[in-house]
Amino acid sequence: MNHRADHDMFAGKTAELIIRRSFDVAPAYVFDAWLDPGTLGRWLFATPEGQMKTVEVDARVGGSFRVAEQRGEVLADHVGTYLEIDRPHRLVFTFTYHGEGERTPASLVILDFVATGTGCELTLTHRMDASFESWLDKVREGWTGILGGLAANVATERDFVITREIDAPRDAVFRAWTEPQRLTRWWGPECFINPICEIDLSAGGRHYIVMRSPDGTDYPCKGKYLDIFPPKRLLMTMDCSEHPAAWHDMVDPQRGDNPNPAGEIVEAVLLDKLDDKRTRITVRLRFKSVAVRDALERIGMRAGWSQSFDRLQRMMQA
Structure with missing residues (x-):
């Protein structure tokens, strides 16, 4: 019509x-x-x-x-x-x-x-x-x-979405996501550290962070920024191809010689101002397939993000 x-x-x-x-x-x-x-x-x-x-x-x-x-x-x-x-x-x-x-x-x-x-x-x-x-x-x-x-x-069936309300101003939360000295303090599950973090906060700019587990295993992640809209949102790609082989095997046990079965991930970070001291964070990860999303859910993706948000809240209260 x-x-x-x-x-x-x-x-x-x-x-x-x-x-x-x-x-x-x-x-x-x-x-x-x-x-x-x-x-x-x-x-x-x-x-x-x-x-x-x-x-x-x-x-x-x-x-x-x-x-x-x-x-x-x-x-x-x-x-x-x-x-x-x-x-x-x-x-x-x-x-x-x-x-x-x-x-x-x-x-x-x-x-x-x-x-x-x-x-x-x-x-x-x-x-x-x-x-x-x-x-x-x-x-x-x-x-x-x-x-x-x-x-x-934009939402699809291939997405993983997690939301958390943080007791911190939106500007501070945005900085925590975009300043290396802040991001390294909370990124990743409990007991992980981030010895390397590089951020070029510009459209097309690159980001690179290395998570290190308590047993010393490194989990590098790299990508580029697609959209930056301070202090409301970020849109970026994530490439986990440098993760250990054992992690890729958990994503797809039948991967054969595929070096990166998870493929490119698109991450959106949306920050809603609830009031001057509270922010709602929504993270949306888009995977190449529902199967990849479900595999990462099975190996602890939701728990990992929840622990990251716990660490972020503690950092904001420090």
């Missing part, structure tokens, strides 16, 4: 922006995230220091949505209407911004989802009033950040 006539009002005399981004999941997962009020406020129109106040979604053609974030003294209110919903191929909506005593002209957003061999590609087309022509770079920057947040929040 669609409101094609409403599309036509944006033809001509508009500024247009097109952005494409690839995702490692099927189109339906990415499509559904745009209509999920449970997670939408974490990434759509969210800013680093803003506090989301209202997220409302009436997911039908002609239905409306509202995403309102408190930004200092200003309530940044985004209100829109769904014009076309064709799951999982296309989603079209209009929206306006209300804040600081202003209301922007309505603009049109067209989302096209195309399946690829490894997931899907999203093409976002934003048509806005011609007066925004000089702001296109800023608009592109905004959408790029939004799509990074979307990538961190």
